[in-house]
Amino acid sequence: MEISHIAFLINPFCSKRTRTYAHWVEEQVELKTQGTLRVVMFFQDWPPNLDGFNQIWVLGGDGTYNYFANAYPNCHLPIAFFKGGTGNDFYWKLYGDVTKEAHLNIILSEKSRAVDAGMCNGQLFLNGVGMGLEGEVLESMNAIRAIGGLIGYFLAAIPQIFTFRSFPIRMSLGSEWIERRVFLCMVFNSSRAGGGFHFIPNASIWDNQLDILLCEPLSIFKRIWYLPKIQQGKHEHISFLHFQQAKQVTILSERKLKAQIDGELIVSNRFEFHVLPGHFHVIVP
The missing domain is CATH 2.60.200.40 (Tumour Suppressor Smad4)
Incomplete structure (x- = not known):
């Protein structure tokens, strides 16, 4: 059985509620995929590179997403964004107003699409x-x-x-x-x-x-x-x-x-x- 490894990158300053959400995602993935997806969670120090992972999941708000984009500017792996910030505007653009259950089902479908980014002063x-x-x-x-x-x-x-x-x-x-x-x-x-x-x-x-x-x-x-x-x-x-x-x-x-x-x-x-x-x-x- 081939196993896909997920790097789950979580805002280091997240609230207790967001941490609970991250652990809920981990548990649901285990139940729904029967071990074919293995989630590796990073709460504090994110990995220096993304070698060895098949997908990247990012939990936070717009600031966390921005940090991710600039920390891994050449990431070509499929990325999933999870809502865990104060604004969550880019999350809304991607997924709209959906329940966490519906959102997780979207992520597990693994259908990816290329999206634009912008550059400002580097x-x-x-x-x-x-x-x-x-x-x-x-x-x-x-x-x-x-x-x-x-x-x-x-x-x-x-x-x-x-x-x-x-x-x-x-x-x-x-x-x-x-x-x-x-x-x-x-x-x-x-x-x-x-x-x-x-x-x-x-x-x-x-x-x-x-x-x-x-x-x-x-x-x-x-x-x-x-x-x-x-x-x-x-x-x-x-x-x-x-x-x-x-x-x-x-x-x-x-x-x-x-x-x-x-x-x-x-x-x-x-x-x-x-x-x-x-x-x-x-x-x-």
Whole structure:
């Protein structure tokens, strides 16, 4: 009997509840596969390489997924993602709202598909990058990370909605540069961030493109009025929002901007992006 070995990489800072979930997965796999899949769990030190494994399973949130992508940037093994974070936006893009039982059945079906990734300043991302406001919100969220999710995002975002100032950028999608002043500036591979904000609802992780969202400067009233619409993804036809696609984009700012990249904070005044078509093979429905 041939045995497949699974490296189950778990967020080292996971909660007791997440640890219990990991052990439930291990037990269910043993029952369902009768030993043909052998799960090797890594709670603290992840392996230096993935030699000897047939699949990789990753348990955590968007930040954990980002850490995985950059720790093993050339992984060509089938990857399964398990929900165990505060936002879980990339998980939602892959699997939607399914029960843990249904999700595990999807993983055990072992049907994989190549999904795109993005690169920003030499760092891989799966979900997206938000510059300016998104970076400020993330820094505020770090103080209330225990709350997390959509509620945590709102609590961090509301003060920034009142105080954040729009900023000028220069952007190039090729040889031509444009200059704009923006309130929001985002480059995404996927469509959702912040634990449920559908910033770019039609973005696809299969189309070999990056999606760009620019928002013109807004009054405080408009910021408050349109925030729920953006959260719900009902904003694609609003005149002050501009959507574009590109395989490569450069964004420059006169000052250093805080940015979130898959929920992790970076700071720069130059952001170089390009898409990596079909870079990872992910087990999906």
